[in-house]
Amino acid sequence: MIPLHWYLILAAVLFLIGVLGFFLKRNIITLLLSVEIMLNAVNLTFVAFSSQHGLISGQIFVFFVLVVAAAEAAVGLALVIAMFRNRESLNVDRSNLLKW
């Protein structure tokens, strides 16, 4: 049996990689991929606690997180297409119309 904190530390490492990617990369698709990494890290934490406590609720939460991730990816990618059509670039630093 694997101790719980191994899973938690693995999830923390994955979450950290996601956060670093989100802040250090400028390509908007990479940013979306980093968000997916973070969501997966959180899912891993949910499942680890669910298995530890013998409760099914944690896995139900992961199910809902998956649904929200699917919706987020669909809307986010539609926004990426709209942004690329208007800007000809995916660099988030280029879309600074609100910043004068």
Added chain:
Amino acid sequence: MIQILFFLFAALAVGAAINVLAQKHVLYSSLALIVMLTAVSALFILLQAEFLAVINVIVYAGAIMVLFVFVIMLLNLPADPAGEDGSDRLRWLKLIGIPLGIFLLLMVGATVWNVSNSTNATQMTGTAQAIGQSLFTDYLLPFELTSLLILIALMGAVVFAKKDL
């Protein structure tokens, strides 16, 4: 045996996640993310969450990542220009951000290390039956609301991607 599998898939997940950020072209990044999702699904199986492991592969690797790859191919992107990602400001950010991130990780690790490891006697497996029963009794209202969310996201995606907006 289970420890070996855990370390194998954990290393695969972390390596693939780093690979997502290391790749120059986003298409390779998304392929690396598929590897990471598969590794996380294997970890789910180790945690006896079989249904979620399958769902993770089908929904994430099978639907969301295909969407990503479709969009990347639709846009016909060039490889990342070298100068765009390595500006002076970003180099400073990396210099400060990565040590701070590792510090955060150490803090989280130190906290998590003291989590009490009280093993529960009742072994629970996340089969489709167990999750379905819980989903359609205790969590029926949230489950129905997600259909509304999906519908709104669907319409929003169509509106945003329309040509003459």
